[in-house]
Amino acid sequence: METAVFIVCALVVLAGGLGVVSARNPVHAALSLVATLFGVAVLFLNMGAQFLAVVQVIVYTGAIVVLILFVMMLLGVETSDDLETEPIVGQRVLAGLVGFLFLGAILLVVIVGRDSIITGAEASSDAISTATDNIAQIGRQLFTNWVFALEITAALLTIAVVGAVALARRPADPEPIPEPESMTDTGDEPLTAVPHEAGH
Amino acid sequence: MGSDLSVAYLMLSAILFAIGAVGLLVRRNPLVMIMCLELMLNAVNISFVAFASALDDIAGQVIVLFVLVIAAAEVVVGLGLVVAVARRRPGFTADDVKVLRG
Numbered sequence: 001m002e003t004a005v006f007i008v009c010a011l012v013v014l015a016g017g018l019g020v021v022s023a024r025n026p027v028h029a030a031l032s033l034v035a036t037l038f039g040v041a042v043l044f045l046n047m048g049a050q051f052l053a054v055v056q057v058i059v060y061t062g063a064i065v066v067l068i069l070f071v072m073m074l075l076g077v078e079t080s081d082d083l084e085t086e087p088i089v090g091q092r093v094l095a096g097l098v099g100f101l102f103l104g105a106i107l108l109v110v111i112v113g114r115d116s117i118i119t120g121a122e123a124s125s126d127a128i129s130t131a132t133d134n135i136a137q138i139g140r141q142l143f144t145n146w147v148f149a150l151e152i153t154a155a156l157l158t159i160a161v162v163g164a165v166a167l168a169r170r171p172a173d174p175e176p177i178p179e180p181e182s183m184t185d186t187g188d189e190p191l192t193a194v195p196h197e198a199g200h
Numbered sequence: 201m202g203s204d205l206s207v208a209y210l211m212l213s214a215i216l217f218a219i220g221a222v223g224l225l226v227r228r229n230p231l232v233m234i235m236c237l238e239l240m241l242n243a244v245n246i247s248f249v250a251f252a253s254a255l256d257d258i259a260g261q262v263i264v265l266f267v268l269v270i271a272a273a274e275v276v277v278g279l280g281l282v283v284a285v286a287r288r289r290p291g292f293t294a295d296d297v298k299v300l301r302g
Contacts, residue, residue: 002205003205006205006208006209010208010212013212013216014212014215014216014219017216017219017220017223017239018219020219020220020223020232020235020236020239021219021220021222021223021226021227021236023232026229026231026232029231029232029235030231030235033235033238033239036216036239036242037238037242040242040245040246043209043212043246043249044249047209047249047250047252047253048253049249049252049253049261049264051261052245052249052261052264052265055265055268056245056268059268059272060238060242060268060271063272064238064271064272064275067275067276067279068231068234068235068275068279071231071279071282071283072231074283075282075283075286075290075291076290087228087295091225091226092226094225095222095225095226096222096226098221098222098225099218099219099221099222099225100218102217102218102221103214103215103218106214106217106218107211107214107215110207110210110211110214111207111211114207117207117210118206118251118254118255120255121255122255122256122257123255123256123257124255124257124259125257125258125259126257126258126259127256127257127258128252128253128256128257128258128261134261137258138258138261138262138265141258141259141262142262142265145259145262146262146266149266153266153269153270156269156270156273157269157272157273159273160272160273160274160276160277161276163276163277163280164276164277164279164280165280167277167280167281167283167284168280168283168284170287
């Protein structure tokens with residue numbers, strides 16, 4: 001059963017990944033990315049990481065991809081990318097070669113190593129327990145062993161939000177549009193009754 | 201979990217990472233490049249969880265949570281940059297900003 005789920009999800013993940021790379025329309029690429037991320041979420045479930053599977057769906061497909069799609073709609077993406085022009089001669093071939101060599105190197109290590117590929121002490125921080133919930137165990141780890149990293153991450157998120165706001169802010173217009181005359185308060189005649197005087 | 205399936209997860213992770221890396225090198229649309237980055241981060245996440253379950257260690261799953269947060273921060277800043285550049289030149293590609301100057 002576990003193997004069957006793995007095979008199906010691996011196919012979905014790989015097809016989605018190829019779709020992201022090869023789709024002409026960026027929106028199609030984003031939808032392929034959603035397929036990939038869902039496949040990864042099911043793989044997480046298959047490996048017993050229930051909390052991460054849920055977080056994967058909420059954060060990645062629910063927030064990140066939607067954010068990318070929002071930006072696409074905001075910028076008005078052209079319907080198709082120009083995949084033919086090659087700005088650097090031989091870039092495609094070189095990129096394919098680099099990817100192939102990289103993949104070959106990793107697969108060689110994994111296949112040659114096979115049974116001894118996974119080394120290291122078992123359960124060096126905390127064993128995955130079946131008695132407590134996955135989420136409770138992760139939460140306990142986060143606030144004990146990893147609390148410093150957690151705080152740093154919080155600071156990083158704050159910095160990222162401030163940076164994004166600073167980047168996306170519209171630069172000040174050289175000539176601000178003047179307010180219409182009717183909106184400006186000239187101060188000579190109150191148009192409406194001033195509410196806070198009634199209270200005195 | 202059987203050792204065979206762990207190795208299969210690692211192989212899947214390697215293939216997905218290679219796809220993302222090639223996409224990052226080949227594509228020129230900045231948004232698609234960000235998506236390829238996400239592919240690579242997800243490949244690493246798969247291998248983290250595979251190691252976590254193979255070694256029976258919860259730390260791998262905790263690190264994946266941090267990777268998720270880093271990915272979110274990276275996307276936020278990256279999209280901010282894309283919006284800021286696209287305001288000056290709509291429909292830009294990565295080649296238009298190769299000198300890193302407005």
